Amino acid sequence: MEAVERILQDKSLSSIQRFVLHESWLGKTYSQMAQISGYRSHYIKEVGSQLWQDLSEALGERVTKKNLHLVLSKKLQDRIEPQKNQLLQNFQLDYSSENEFSDLVSASKMGFFSGPVPLDSPFYINRPPLEELVCNEIKQPGCLIRIEAPRKMGKSSLLNRMLTHAKEWGYQIAYLDFQEADEDVFASLDKFLRWFCINVSRQLNLFPCLDDFWNTQMGSKVSCKIYFEEYLLQYIDNSPVVLTLNELHRVFEHPNIAQDFLLMLGFWHEVAKQDQTWQKLRIVLVHTTKIYVPLKLNQSPLNLGVTVPIPPFTLEQVQNLAKCYGLDWAADQEGAQRLAPLQAMIGGHPYLVNLALYHLHRGKITLEMLIKTAPTSTGIYSQHFRELLSLLQAEPQLLWAMQQIVAADDRVQLDVIAAYKLESLGLVKLDGNQARLSCELYRLYFSQQFGKQNKANALSKLSGQEQKEYSLTL
Incomplete structure (x- = not known):
C-alpha cells in the first residue's frame, strides 16, 4: 500500500481505494468485492478503473486489474515482494483498527455485511417459508413475485439465492436496477421503455433492434410488448426468463411513467395465463415500500401475483445468528433472556441485529453497555x-x-408520500396511511435529537440577556 502511494507521488488512497487494491491483489472479482463491502458492483468497478488509470499514468504503462501483479512486481520487486505477504496478513488480521478499510476487510472474516x-x-x-416460497413460485409459468421490505432488511440476499437456483435450473436472468438509470431516462414513457428494452436485450446477450419493432403510431407500451413478444421471447429457445426489476420504488418517484409501466407489467402477467410465449417470462419486482402510485386495482401488479414481505428476525433467529458469531453464551434459554432486551429495542431488524452481534463478537463492549449506549450518538x-x-x-416534510x-x-395519520418514504427508510410501520415507529431504538434516539433541536430553536429566540440567564440556570 505504501509503495503504491509512493508511485502516486504520495497521493493518499481513500479507504475504498485501499480496499479495492487489496482485494484485487488477492484476485477477487468486483462482484465479490461488492458482496463483502456492501457497495454496488458498478461503483466498485468505477473506483478500480480510476485507480488503474492513475497507476498507468504514474508508471507510464498500462495497468489493469488483471496485470496488477505483473506490473507492480516488475517495478517494485525489491520493495514490495519481501513485504507483500506480511502487509496482506497485517491488513487481514488487524481487527483493532477502527478505520473503514479495516472494517471492510474484517467483515468478510467476521460475517458483518452492510450489503447482501x-x-x-x-x-x-x-426465514421459513420465504426461501421455499420464492423458489417454488419462480417455477410457475408467467409468475409475478413482489419482494417488499424497507432498506437493509435482506431483500437482495433473498433475491440472490432465488436467482442462483433459477440459473441452476437453466433459466436466463435479465436483471435491471433502476438506481443505475440516469434521471433523464424518466423524461418520458417512450424514452423509459426504450431504455428498459435495450437493457433487457443486453442482459439476454441479444442485439437491441428496437427500430424494427417500435411504432410511434401504436404507442410505446404496444411497441414494448411487441418487442418482447416477437423478438426477446422468441430468441431464447424454450428456457424461462426471470425479469428482475430491483429498486422499483425509483420508478414510483415519476407517477406518470409508473402508472403506465406498472399497468403494462400487470397486463403481461394476465396475458401469460393464456399465452405460452408469455409464460416463459417470470417477473420479479423488488422495492422498499408498497406501491403508492394511484392505479386501477384490477389491472395493477398490486393485486396480482405473490407478495413476499420480509419479516424481522425472531428471537430464535437472533440466537442462531449469535452462534454463527461464536457467541456461545446466547445459545440456551438464559442466553435468550439476555438477548431479549436487545431484541425488544431493535425489533429484530437484520442490519441492526448483525451490527450488534458483530460488535459483541469483537469483545470490546458488553451486551449491557451496548444496549445502554445504543440509542446515543456515541453508540454502535x-x-x-x-x-x-x-x-x-434533506426533506423538511419528512423531518x-x-x-x-x-x-x-x-399511530399518526400522515400524507401518503411521507408515510411511504419513511417506511422505505425502515423508520415506521404502516397501517394504511397511519404510521408508528418501527422500533424503540428510533424512538429513544430521535426523541433526544428533536428535544435538543427544540431547545436550540427556543434559545435562539431569546434575547442576549435571557440566553445568559438561561445558561446560568443550567
Missing part, C-alpha cells in the same frame, strides 16, 4: 443514525412527519 450476505456465507439466516449505531438524520433533514410520530403515543 454472500451465497456461501454461514451468516445467512433462513451512530453512523446509521447520522445517515438517517441527514436524509430526513416534520417524523417529529409528529416520535411525539405521539399512538
